[in-house]
Amino acid sequence: MTAGKLAIGDKVTAVYKTGSYIGEVVDVSGVAKAAVRILAVIEHPTQGNLHQPMDPNVSFFHQRRALAFQEIALMPLSTIEPYGGNVPDYQESLKRALKSEMLKMSDLEAWAKRSLQELEQLQLEYFPN
Template identity: 35%
Template sequence: MVYQFPHKTGQYIVEIIEEKGDQLLVKVLAVLKHPRQGDLHNPNEVENVFFHERKALSQFEKRYTTAQFLKAYQSEVPNYIDSLKQSLYELEEKMKQRNNAYSLQALKCIEQLKVDYEQQYKTNF
């Protein structure tokens, strides 16, 4: 069975691979929503904050969580790289539409993420 798993500001499709008490070890299969860029504690801010470049969890990356954060995923699981591209393009389009200081900084991060992902996954973004 596969699940939706929120991690920071991203959303992933995962499967449980191990249980230790109330802790579940999950493995990332696909990306539903790419993490937001910037400071999580000061969303949409660029002044006087450290603006973080945030990557999506990698294919097959593992994380511990609890059952309360997992929600059954009923649809077909997409290919990881295709889902990563789609989620990044959706975030990029959203930032292009905003056209403010935050979105301009986020777009710079997204451009660098494309370069990083191309090297990591050996595909064009």
């Protein structure tokens, strides 16, 4: 989206770092970014080191919090889209986004455990001694 198409008060979705939000435009004076007031969370930010994804043994494992209700953040214009739906309650949206992210991690953990079991079985078949 471009700054010229945004107006103060517009409801939008936007991505900030690794989280996705519903918000309200509060300033469009920038060329590459717009200031957006957070109203709800769509997707909780990703945890860990983004430069070394899936690695739990990095020197600094980032804990990323969702942006707070009514917090204003500069969002890249390229991530901003118009939003026409009802804005959910912030706390409920945060709870839903957090549970969704936790479920993804739980599913990933289950997949990793199952993959390891299959690889161990293959190891026995490949190298029976």
